[in-house]
Amino acid sequence: MAKPEPAPDYPAHWEADVVLRDGGTGHLRPMTAADADAVQAFHMAQSQNSIYLRFFTYKSKLTAKELRRFTELDYRDRVAFVITRGGEIIGIGRYDRLENPAEAEVAFNVSDAHQGRGLGSILLEHLAAAARENGIDKFSAEVLPENRKMIQVFSEAGYEVHRHFDDGVISLYFDIDPTEKSRAVMESREHRAEARSVAGLLAPSSVAVIGASRAWGSIGQQLLEHVVEGKFAGAIHAVNQEALEVSGMMPYASIAQVPGPVDLAVIAVPYDQVPGVVEQCGKAGVKGVVIATAGFADDGERGLRRQRALVRQARANGMRLVGPASLGLANTDPAVSLNASMAPELPRRGGLGIFSQSAALGVSLFASMSRREVGMSTVLSAGNRADVSGNDMMQFWEDDANTQACGLYLESIGNPRKFSRISRRLSRSKPVIVAKSDSMGLRLPPGHAVRTTQAPAGALDAMLRQSGVVRVKTIEELADVAQIMVGQPLPKGPGLAIIGNSGAMGTVVADVAEQLGLRVVAVTSGLVLDTGQSRALPLLKRTVLAALAQDGVDSAIVTLMPVVGLTVEKIASTLQECSAETGKPVIASFTGIVDPRIHVNRQMADSLPAFSSPGSAIAALAAVVRYAQWLTLDAPVFDPPEGVNPQAAQLLLDAWLEGVSGDGLVNLSPAQSRELLGHYGIEVLESEPFGSEDQAVAAAERLGWPVAIKTIDPSLRHRLDLGGVRINIENADSLRRNVVQMRKFLQPYGAKELEVQSMAEVGQSCTLRAIEDPLLGPVVSFGLSGDAVNLLDDWAHRVPPLSVADTAELVRSPRAAVKLFGYEGLPAGNVKALEDLVARIAMLKDEHPEVALVEFKPILVGPNTVTVLAAEVHIGNAAQRTDSARRAMMS
Numbered sequence: 001m002a003k004p005e006p007a008p009d010y011p012a013h014w015e016a017d018v019v020l021r022d023g024g025t026g027h028l029r030p031m032t033a034a035d036a037d038a039v040q041a042f043h044m045a046q047s048q049n050s051i052y053l054r055f056f057t058y059k060s061k062l063t064a065k066e067l068r069r070f071t072e073l074d075y076r077d078r079v080a081f082v083i084t085r086g087g088e089i090i091g092i093g094r095y096d097r098l099e100n101p102a103e104a105e106v107a108f109n110v111s112d113a114h115q116g117r118g119l120g121s122i123l124l125e126h127l128a129a130a131a132r133e134n135g136i137d138k139f140s141a142e143v144l145p146e147n148r149k150m151i152q153v154f155s156e157a158g159y160e161v162h163r164h165f166d167d168g169v170i171s172l173y174f175d176i177d178p179t180e181k182s183r184a185v186m187e188s189r190e191h192r193a194e195a196r197s198v199a200g201l202l203a204p205s206s207v208a209v210i211g212a213s214r215a216w217g218s219i220g221q222q223l224l225e226h227v228v229e230g231k232f233a234g235a236i237h238a239v240n241q242e243a244l245e246v247s248g249m250m251p252y253a254s255i256a257q258v259p260g261p262v263d264l265a266v267i268a269v270p271y272d273q274v275p276g277v278v279e280q281c282g283k284a285g286v287k288g289v290v291i292a293t294a295g296f297a298d299d300g301e302r303g304l305r306r307q308r309a310l311v312r313q314a315r316a317n318g319m320r321l322v323g324p325a326s327l328g329l330a331n332t333d334p335a336v337s338l339n340a341s342m343a344p345e346l347p348r349r350g351g352l353g354i355f356s357q358s359a360a361l362g363v364s365l366f367a368s369m370s371r372r373e374v375g376m377s378t379v380l381s382a383g384n385r386a387d388v389s390g391n392d393m394m395q396f397w398e399d400d401a402n403t404q405a406c407g408l409y410l411e412s413i414g415n416p417r418k419f420s421r422i423s424r425r426l427s428r429s430k431p432v433i434v435a436k437s438d439s440m441g442l443r444l445p446p447g448h449a450v451r452t453t454q455a456p457a458g459a460l461d462a463m464l465r466q467s468g469v470v471r472v473k474t475i476e477e478l479a480d481v482a483q484i485m486v487g488q489p490l491p492k493g494p495g496l497a498i499i500g501n502s503g504a505m506g507t508v509v510a511d512v513a514e515q516l517g518l519r520v521v522a523v524t525s526g527l528v529l530d531t532g533q534s535r536a537l538p539l540l541k542r543t544v545l546a547a548l549a550q551d552g553v554d555s556a557i558v559t560l561m562p563v564v565g566l567t568v569e570k571i572a573s574t575l576q577e578c579s580a581e582t583g584k585p586v587i588a589s590f591t592g593i594v595d596p597r598i599h600v601n602r603q604m605a606d607s608l609p610a611f612s613s614p615g616s617a618i619a620a621l622a623a624v625v626r627y628a629q630w631l632t633l634d635a636p637v638f639d640p641p642e643g644v645n646p647q648a649a650q651l652l653l654d655a656w657l658e659g660v661s662g663d664g665l666v667n668l669s670p671a672q673s674r675e676l677l678g679h680y681g682i683e684v685l686e687s688e689p690f691g692s693e694d695q696a697v698a699a700a701e702r703l704g705w706p707v708a709i710k711t712i713d714p715s716l717r718h719r720l721d722l723g724g725v726r727i728n729i730e731n732a733d734s735l736r737r738n739v740v741q742m743r744k745f746l747q748p749y750g751a752k753e754l755e756v757q758s759m760a761e762v763g764q765s766c767t768l769r770a771i772e773d774p775l776l777g778p779v780v781s782f783g784l785s786g787d788a789v790n791l792l793d794d795w796a797h798r799v800p801p802l803s804v805a806d807t808a809e810l811v812r813s814p815r816a817a818v819k820l821f822g823y824e825g826l827p828a829g830n831v832k833a834l835e836d837l838v839a840r841i842a843m844l845k846d847e848h849p850e851v852a853l854v855e856f857k858p859i860l861v862g863p864n865t866v867t868v869l870a871a872e873v874h875i876g877n878a879a880q881r882t883d884s885a886r887r888a889m890m891s
Contacts (some may be wrong), residue, residue: 350375
C-alpha cells in the first residue's frame with residue numbers, strides 16, 4: 001500500500017493583513033483543506049450570475065471532488081488565497097500551473113456583498129508574488145465577455161495584458177514580473193486605500209466612548225467631555241455598563257446596544273477588559289478603534305502577545321486600530337470638529353498635521369504648537385503604534401486639502417523603505433518635517449517582528465535627505481520650522497536681508513546665517529524706532545520693503561530689542577503686510593520677550609512666525625530654505641544602466657540558494673561572484689592564489705605581465721603602505737624575490753596566503769559596499785579606502801533606487817572625495833565610470849534582496865578606467881521585503 005503524500009508545509013509568510021479600497025481591512029492567507037466547509041458556504045451564498053461568471057455554468061453546490069481539488073493544495077503548482085473578515089471568506093483567488101512550468105492559470109471569486117472593494121486586485125498581487133517565488137512568470141485566464149469586473153481587474157493591474165477571443169470566451173495572458181507601471185498602479189491603490197482608512201478615523205459620522213465614566217478626572221470621563229465640548233458634528237454615544245448618566249447623556253451598557261452604526265470607538269477601559277471590548281466592536285461593525293489604555297507592549301512578553309492579538313482581531317474584523325496607550329486624535333475641520341483626545345480643548349484650526357507616538361512626547365508636541373499658536377488640521381497620537389503609523393498619516397495628508405505641512409515626531413520607524421517612498425512623493429506637494437533624536441537610532445517599537453538594523457549610522461539621514469524630508473532633532477525645532485512653513489511663502493533662494501535696531505545683534509545674526517548656508521545680501525542695523533508708533537511703524541515698513549526689493553533677497557529676518565511705545569502685535573501686523581505685498585517670507589525675533597507668540601494677535605498666528613531667539617529663527621529659516629531648494633531640483637531621473645540581465649542573475653541566485661534554509665549565508669567563490677556580477681556588466685580583475693613561487697610565476701604568465709601580488713587578508717590586501725600589496729612586477733625573477741620578501745614582511749600579521757593579479761591603471765583606491773538591511777532594505781555605501789573610512793568613518797550612504805542625481809551625490813559626498821577630482825596636482829579620476837559602477841551595484845541590490853552583502857574593496861579610479869580589484873559577495877534567503885510587489889500591512 002502506497003504511503004500517503006506528506007502534507008505540504010504551510011507558507012505562513014504569505015499571510016498578510018490588507019487595506020481594502022474603501023479603507024476597511026481584511027486578512028489574506030493561503031487556503032487549507034480545513035477551509036472546505038467555508039468554501040462551500042461561500043459558494044452557496046453567491047448569486048446565480050456570480051457562479052455562472054466564475055464556472056461558465058450554474059451549480060448550486062460544489063461536489064466533494066471539486067472541494068478537494070479547490071482546497072487541497074501543494075503551495076507550489078497549485079496555490080489559493082482567501083480574504084476573510086470576521087472569520088468569513090469574502091474573496092478567493094487561485095492559480096494552477098500549466099504544462100509550461102513557467103505559466104499558470106489564475107481565477108478569482110469575490111463575494112457579492114463585497115464587490116467593488118478591490119479584493120480582486122489584492123488577490124492578483126499576492127498570487128503574482130507567490131507565483132514568482134515558485135518560478136512562474138506568466139499568468140493566463142479565461143473570462144466570459146460579460147464578466148467586465150474581472151476583465152477590469154486584469155486590465156488595470158499595470159501589466160501588459162494580451163487578449164484573444166475564441167468560442168465565446170476571452171483568453172488573457174500577461175507577464176507578472178513587476179513593471180514600472182504595475183508598481184505605480186499598486187502604490188496608487190495602496191495610497192487611496194490607506195488614506196481612506198485614516199479618513200474614516202479622523203472624520204467619523206459617529207463616535208462611541210467606551211469606558212465613559214462619571215469619576216471626575218478619569219480618562220474615560222475626560223475623553224467623553226472633550227468630544228462633547230469640542231462640538232463634534234456627528235452622533236456621540238457613551239458606553240458604560242454601570243453608570244446611569246454620564247456628561248448629561250444616558251450611557252449604553254455595551255457597544256452592541258448603541259443604535260445605528262458606530263464609525264469610531266474610543267476605548268478607555270481597564271487593561272484586562274480591552275480584548276473583550278475590541279471583540280465586541282468587531283461584532284458591532286465598528287470601523288476603527290482608539291485605545292487609550294496602556295500596559296501592552298510595555299508589559300513584557302505577555303503584553304506583546306496581547307497587543308498582537310488585538311491588532312489581528314481588529315484587522316480581521318475590518319477595523320483600523322490607534323494605540324494602545326494613545327492620547328487620541330483630533331480634527332479641526334468645522335464639518336467634523338472632533339477632539340477625541342486628552343487635550344483639554346480642540347486645537348486652533350490651521351494647516352499643520354501632527355503625528356506622534358508616545359503619550360509624553362505627544363503632550364510635549366501639542367503644547368509646543370499651542371504656545372506658538374500654530375494652527376493644526378489633524379492630530380494623531382499613535383501610542384505603541386501597533387497598527388496606524390506615520391506612513392498611514394502621510395497617505396492621508398497627501399489628499400487632505402486642510403493640511404499644508406506635515407510634522408512627525410518619530411521615536412522609531414517601522415517601515416523605512418515605505419516611509420521613504422511615501423515621503424519622497426508627499427514632499428513634492430507639502431513639506432514633511434520629522435523630529436528624530438540622534439540618540440534613538442533606527443529601531444522598531446516593541447511588539448514588531450523585526451527589531452534590529454545592520455545599517456550604518458548615516459543611512460537613515462541619507463534616506464531622509466533623498467526624500468526631501470526636513471530633519472530636526474527636537475520638538476522645539478519642529479515647531480520653529482512648522483510656524484514658518486504654514487505661515488509664510490517659501491523662499492525662492494538663500495538670499496537674506498537682516499533688519500534690526502541693534503548693530504551688534506545684526507552682526508551676530510549675519511555670522512550665524514552664513515554658517516547655516518544662507519547668503520546675507522543686506523544688513524540694516526541700528527534702526528531708530530523709539531519715535532512713537534505713528535512714525536516708527538511706517539519707517540519699519542519702508543525699511544523692510546526696501547530690503548525685500550533688493551536683487552538677490554529672498555527672505556528677511558527682523559530682529560528687534562524691546563521698543564517703548566511699540567507692541568509686538570502692531571509690529572507683527574506691519575511685518576505681515578510686508579510679506580503679503582512682496583510674496584517673500586518675513587520672520588521676526590523679539591529679543592527680551594520670553595514667548596512672543598503669546599503677544600501676537602491670534603488672527604496673525606498662522607501668518608507671522610515670531611521667535612524669542614534670533615538663533616532659533618535663523619536655524620528654522622535655513623531648514624525651510626534647504627527644503628525650498630530641494631523642490632527646485634528636477635524630478636528624479638532613473639536611468640537604468642545598459643547591459644544588465646536581472647533574470648539571468650536571479651536564476652543563478654535561486655540555484656545557489658537551493659537547500660539553504662534559515663538565516664545562513666553563502667559566501668560566493670571568486671568565480672561565482674564574477675559570474676553574478678557579469679550579468680550587471682561589472683567586471684572584476686582576475687586574480688589567482690598561489691602557494692609556491694613557481695605557481696606564482698605560472699599564474700603571472702597566464703594573466704600577463706606586469707603583475708601585482710597581494711595578501712588575501714581583507715584588512716591588508718589594499719594597503720600598499722602596510723606592505724599588503726606590491727605592484728609593477730615585470731618578470732619572473734622579480735616576482736620570486738618579491739614573494740619571499742613579502743612573506744617575511746607579513747609574518748608578524750599572520751597573513752600567509754597571497755595571490756597574483758594583472759596590473760590595473762594606477763588610481764585612487766575606493767571602497768563600495770551594498771547590504772540588505774532588515775529595516776531599510778538595500779543600502780549602498782561609498783568611501784575612499786584607507787584611513788578615511790577606517791579611522792574617520794568618512795562614508796556616504798544612499799538607499800536604492802538611486803536616481804542619476806543620487807548616484808552623482810553619493811560619490812561626491814565623502815569629505816575625501818576631493819581626491820577624485822584632481823588633488824594637489826594629481827590627475828582627476830574617471831568619475832563618470834565610477835558613477836556607472838555605482839548605478840549597477842545599486843540596481844543589483846534593489847532587484848535582489850538575496851544578495852546580503854556585496855563589497856568591492858578596493859576599486860581603483862584611474863584617469864581613464866575604473867577597475868574592481870576584489871569582490872566579496874554573500875547571499876542568503878531574502879527577508880520578506882516590507883515594500884515588495886504586494887500590498888500588506890506591517891505585522
